[in-house]
Amino acid sequence: MSDQDHSTRRVIFTGASGVGKTCLVEALAGELKLAVIPELGRQLCLDMGYNWIGEIPDQEGFKRQVLEAQISEETRLASFISDRSTIDCWVLWQRWNICSAMSYDTESYYNQTRKQGELYSEIIYIPPMFPPPTDSFRWTDSDYQLQIDRLVRMTLYEWNLLGRTYMVRSEGVQNRCLEVIDWLASRPMS
DSSP: OTTSOTTOOEEEEEOSTTSSHHHHHHHHHHHHTOOEEOOHHHHHHHHTTOSSGGGOSOHHHHHHHHHHHHHHHHHHOSSEEEESOHHHHHHHHHHHTTTSOOOHHHHHHHHHHHHHHTTOSEEEEOOOOSOOOOOSSSOOOHHHHHHHHHHHHHHHHHTTOGGGEEEOOOOSHHHHHHHHHHHHHHSOOO
């Protein structure tokens, strides 16, 4: 993080669908006094006139749009708390392209996401602790949730991000907030 200002804090939340990322980000936003980057994929989908991600005909183009929007917002803000990140972009790229051969396009996408991932000061990983709630936007199948969770953990390991990653251990938004605030307070500002 040597290329960042010493007061920079770039906190991202990652994990499978339906684990409580959005609720936790919303609860912590005021407490941490950081700009919030919301879940951009959902908003882009709605802006395109679709209610469900599966309705989008150009999935490859959509994945690129989400990545570009994420990087744009992260670049625009010096410090932030983000409900998703380029880690999530890469994880979903892998899952959605699981049966496709690796391509130059995949390598380019990977390199973009990994380069941006190096800029995160703290990563809050939330593992599945309860069945994902249905929200009419995302896949909420328990097996899919576990597949995404495995890919998140593998990505954090491969990208050497475990040293700046905190795994949430409790259930309930209030307990999770206390847990995350305590961990962030113990971390030196980068």
